[in-house]
Amino acid sequence: MARIIQQIIIIFLLILTLAALPVIIEVNAGEKSLEWNVEQLPKIYGEFISEISKGSLGTYQLGTQVRAIEEDIGDNFFTSLKVMLIGVISAIIISLIFGIFLSRFRLTKVFNAFMNILSTIPDFIIIIMSMILAVKIYRWTGIRVISLRPDAGALNLWFPTFLVAIAPTLYLFKLISVKYYETSGEDYIKTAVAKGMSLNYINFQHVYKNIEPFIKAELIKVISLAIGNLFIIEYIMNVSGITKFIFQSNQVQPIAIGLFAMLLISGIVYLVVRIVFYLFKRGFIYE
Amino acid sequence: MSKLFKMNFSLYLGVFCVSVLLFLCFFGPLMAPHTLTEMLETQYRDGKVLSPPMEPFESDEYPLGTDKWGYDLSTMILHGLRYTVFIALAITVIKMGIGTLCGLYIGTWRKTPSWIIAFENAWSYVPLFLVLYFFLRPISFNSPLETSTLLGYFIVIAAIISIPSIISSVRLKTAELHKSVYIEAAMALGAGRSRLIWKHIFPQMKETLLVMFLLEIVYVITIMGQLALVNIFIGGTTVRFDPLIYLSVTKELSGIVGQARLNIYGNTHILIIPLIVLLFTTISFSLLANGLKNRYQSNYARTPWIKIGQMPNMKPIRKKFGEKQAWWPLSGEKLALLSLIIAFIGAGTYVYVTKDADVGVKSDAQATYDLQFVMDEKGVFDTVAAIEVKNQSKDDWEELVFYFIPNVFKEGHPFASVKGHSEVEMKAIEINGEKAEYSLEEDTLRIILPPNMKDKHKHRVEVSYTFTPPEEGVRFSKENENYYLAQWYPMAATYQDGKWNKEDYSDGGETYHTDFSDYRVQYKLPEGYSFVSTAEKDPALLKSEGTVKINKVRDFFIAIIKDMEVHEMKANNGVNIRLFTKKDHNKGIEDTLELAQDALRFYQEKIGEYPHKQLDMILDHGAFMEYPGIVTINPYIQDTYFYRNAIVHEIAHQYFYGVVSNDPYHQAWIDEGITEFATSMYFYAGRNQSEGQAFSIPNRRMEMVNELGLGRQYSNVPLHELKSSAFIYGQPAMELLKMMKDKYQLKGEDVKIVSMQFLSDYYHHFQYKEVNTDEFIRFAKDYFLVPSGYFNSWLNR
Structure with missing residues (x-):
């Protein structure tokens, strides 16, 4: 419990410091040097806490008008949440299916090779490449694959979701493959094979059960990967998600609120994934 | 066939690609076909309009095409690649060094403090590029900071913020190894912590750390790419408003990608080409890491009991203990490595030696003379x-x-x-x-x-x-x-x-x-x-x-x-000036010699090395004339002002004729005009005369042209079309002065210093090369960032 509280405090301070960085760092043009106004930090913390304790999320500036954050954040929050949730869950499902359950089939080898190649390509290159591809597809066929208009609805959302899913899929798939390979050399697998159990059975009852802890352990990392890409994807694809607050302003309040909202989204995604795992275990695995 | 499948292609390809990459980093700028500031101007050639953006593979001059503004893509990439790779390397070295050290020691603690774990967990949640984004956003755009300062900050911050994750993984591995039985045995035998770490744990982790090192390089490049997508380029972003354009200062690879981001809609090559190079960079390191991993894995892995998809089938290459490492005879991998090193050095030498081969005009007839003569009474x-x-x-x-x-x-x-x-x-x-x-x-x-x-x-x-x-x-x-x-x-x-x-x-x-x-x-x-x-x-x-x-x-x-009498005097670097004269003229011999010495010293200091060990001056009837290492001066003319000017002129020719060559028939202005300019600059900058006084001779020549009503003429005309020598002597000198006065602020604070630096750079760039008008324009235009049209008033292209 102490650790959780410690963690919460550290995260809280970290996010606020991060949000305050644009205010703290200043370039002194005359002396051509960098100035750190660290002394402002306590004041920033104080202001943020007092604003929150008043029950409001504060305000942000949009062009010339000042708007209340809580009025506008709802839609953006749910857009981002939707993208993240679908992205991460499909990443886990795909990598589990191909990493363990379908691993032995010939067709998976092709998928494997494809994933291996993709995983050597940095995410941001995949993102740009796929955007170029989408534009080309529209040129050739006239089919509109993506839309960069924020109000384009599903057309605006499915592609970002797909892109968000790529990085976690590649990461998890690699992890699961390696763990699968390691696990399959263990003696209990040998025993199970010797008992004449079917491969599917071994995969479910022996392998999956032993790999699951690793996935759980890496879940935070996976979500963090997805979040990192979400920032870029929302930025360059004009998705009106939560990152709007972070990229569009220089004030502490909206950036901090944006980052906390991100944290909340990660928390929700984490919980949902854990619930899915739990249900899957209850449904298919003998305890 | 099966043997072929079992080869570790990933490793070999990785080593090769990384070598290629390092080669491009070291020698890239030498290989670049253009300079960073040189632009393709819209022009007609063979009935076709050439205009930016040029598609790749269309022209030999611009092998990878140009961007929207006409800057050569291959040049940008060759200049930028070293930033990308070396910055990534620097960051990785720092963070791996510190991270490993801390991780090893923390890993051997009996209990890891909970705040460390809490911090690690909290930190792993924050995408690192976001931290860098918030840090760099206030300082990156049109930054008054120096590029090197920005790079330094980026390297330090990027290293620091990624240290926790390194510590975390090293710590976990160390803790795992620390539980092993052999550690317990070593402890029982009295090994201290440092011995445990460096003799027992670290050797076990060497290979993993190496793979991690390579993967971290890729990771750093990824972060740089992500930052570039939000317009933060490493080394600074130049922002131009109306229209809003973001440009990379260093032309670092991810910066080139970032600044071309909007090209997804059209002229995609401007985006795709740097992207491919960036991809090549990351894939090279990934391949190498993967190859090494395969090798280690094949050495240590156990065989699985059930059929699974990804079965590594590499042949293990294990160290055989008790066997000496023999370098001879060379075979297999050693041979390949050796030939790679030789190729690297060979190609590097070739690039270095031929780096100036494309400078200047070439002549395909190369002569060597062996002359003998006997003179009779x-x-x-x-x-x-x-x-x-x-x-x-x-x-x-x-x-x-x-x-x-x-x-x-x-x-x-x-x-x-x-x-x-x-x-x-x-x-x-x-x-x-x-x-x-x-x-x-x-x-x-x-x-x-x-x-x-x-x-x-x-x-x-x-x-x-x-x-x-x-x-x-x-x-x-x-x-x-x-x-x-x-x-x-x-x-x-x-x-x-x-x-x-x-x-x-x-x-x-x-x-x-x-x-x-x-x-x-x-x-x-x-x-x-x-x-x-x-x-x-x-x-x-x-x-x-x-x-x-x-x-x-x-x-x-x-x-x-x-x-004839001989008088001698020394200039800088032991260059000996000999003066041969008779006594039947009214010019002071000491004066003449001192002027020659002062002028030569001035040029030696401001322009560059005098090409010979000796300068002979012969004072006799006839023309004022320059030859390599020797000049003839006529002391019998009355005009002392011209006499003094001509001496300096002939000495300046030792540089701009003697070393920088040109066709004196078709391009006579190149040596005469620049020499005249250098001569006036000696009086202007070396003797601190007023501009009017120092440039009085070229000025006078142009006035004569006016008085005679000769009108205008380009300076680069062949001798048989030339209306007056003023167009090859006076006009270039005056025009060069005008350019210096116009543009010196780009390069420095003093027009005299900038002018002499220009002459010096020109001299060094074209040393032992032939210059023509096009080459001159190409050089000067790039030097002062002017369009070609800048010279239209006096040079015909």
Whole structure:
């Protein structure tokens, strides 16, 4: 419990410091040097806490008008949440299916090779490449694959979701493959094979059960990967998600609120994934 | 076949690609076809409009195409790649070093403090690029900070923020190893913590750490790419408003990608090409990491019991203990590695040596001279000139063409400035040991190549002839008892653009264009004469026989003098100035020598090294004229101002004629104009005269043009079209001054310093190269970032 509280405090301070960085760092043009106004930090913390304790999320500036954050954040929050949730869950499902359950089939080898190649390509290159591809597809066929208009609805959302899913899929798939390979050399697998159990059975009852802890352990990392890409994807694809607050302003309040909202989204995604795992275990695995 | 499948391609390919990458990092800027500031201007060529953006693979000049503004993509990439790779390396070295050290020690603690774990967990949730984004956003855009400062901040911050994750993974691995039985055994035997870490745990982790190191490089590049997508470029972002454009200052690869991001809609090559290079960079490191991992895995892995998809089937390569590492005989991997190293060094040397090969205009005829003459009491020179001419072009030659200038001064010559006449008697010409057919008209000597020699690339010509110089001639002359041998031997013409570049001799300017050659001259004189020449080390005065040599000069001038005084003085770097004179003129000898010394010192300090060890000055009747390492000055003219100016002018020619070559017939302004400018700059910057005074001679020349009503003319016209010499002397000097005054702020704070720096950079860029108007414009335009049209008022393109 102490650790959780410690963690919460550290995260809280970290996010606020991060949000305050644009205010703290200043370039002194005359002396051509960098100035750190660290002394402002306590004041920033104080202001943020007092604003929150008043029950409001504060305000942000949009062009010339000042708007209340809580009025506008709802839609953006749910857009981002939707993208993240679908992205991460499909990443886990795909990598589990191909990493363990379908691993032995010939067709998976092709998928494997494809994933291996993709995983050597940095995410941001995949993102740009796929955007170029989408534009080309529209040129050739006239089919509109993506839309960069924020109000384009599903057309605006499915592609970002797909892109968000790529990085976690590649990461998890690699992890699961390696763990699968390691696990399959263990003696209990040998025993199970010797008992004449079917491969599917071994995969479910022996392998999956032993790999699951690793996935759980890496879940935070996976979500963090997805979040990192979400920032870029929302930025360059004009998705009106939560990152709007972070990229569009220089004030502490909206950036901090944006980052906390991100944290909340990660928390929700984490919980949902854990619930899915739990249900899957209850449904298919003998305890 | 199965053996082929089991090869670790990933490793081999990775090593190869990383080598290629490092090669490009080290030598990239040397290989770049353009400079970063050079733009493709919209132009017509062969009936086609060339305009940016140029598609890749369309033109040889712009191999990967250009961006929207006409900057060459390949040049940007070759310059930017080293930033990307070296920054990634620097960050990775720092974070891996510190992270590993901390991780190893923390991992061996009995209990890890909970706040460390809490911090690690919290930190792993924050995407690192976001931290960098918030840090760099206030300082990156149009930053007043220096690029190097920005790079430094980026490296330090990026390293620091990624240390926790390194510590975390090293710590976990260490803790795991720390539980092993062999550690317990070592502890029981009394091993301390440091010994445990460095002798027992670290060796176990070496390989994992190496793989991690490579993967972290890729990770850093990824972060740089992510930042570039939000317009934060490493080393600073230049923002232009209206329209809003973000540009990378360093042209670092991810920056080039970032600044071309909006090209997804059209001209995609501007985006795709740097993206592919960036991809190549990351994949190279990934492949290497993967290859190493495969190797280690195959060495340690256990075989699975059930059928699974990804079965590594590498052949393990294990160290055999107790067996000596033998480097010989070379086989397999060692051989491949060795040949890779040799290729790397070889290609690097090649790139370094040929880096200036594309500078300047080329001549495909390369001559070497071996000249011998005997002078008799009557002043008749019996000469044998053995010349080796190399054909460096792809053409087969029909003939060899030489300037043979003594021939134009034969009796009945039309030149009013030459009082007497020369006598020339051609005795024999041999080519490659056979008697040659030739024609000699005016100063053109053509030697017809027999059909069986046309495809040879090296011809040895031997010309035997006797000659006497004309009395009171121009350059090639006899003044009383002194003989001045200028252009006295058959001089190989230049072969450029598939033809011999040979123009007829005429009065006035220099009509002969020769390339840099090596000379060996053997002479024999009657008693009482001294031999003073271009040669690096002239024989002692009054020595009547000898052999001299010099390499890489454009001409070989000889003065054969009798009863002249010698005065000597030293300039910088031990360069010896010798002055030969008689006493029958009114110019101060000390003054002259001091002026020469001061001018030479000024040029040595401001422009660059003087190319010879000695500068000879001969004061006698005749023209003011420059030859490599030797100048002739006429002290008998009345105008002292011009006299002093001319001395400096001829010394400046040692740089801009002697070392920077040009075609004096078609591009006469290049050496004369720049020399005139350098001369005025000596008085302006070296002697602190006022601008009007220092530039009075070029100014006066232009005024004369006005007074005579000659109108306007370009400076780069061939001599036969030239209306007045002012257009090749005065006009360039005045225009160059104007350009300096216009643009010096780009390069510095003082117009004098910038002007001399320009001359110095020009001199060093074109050392031992030939310059023409296009080359000059290309250089100057890039130097002061002006469009080509800037020169339209005085140069014709």
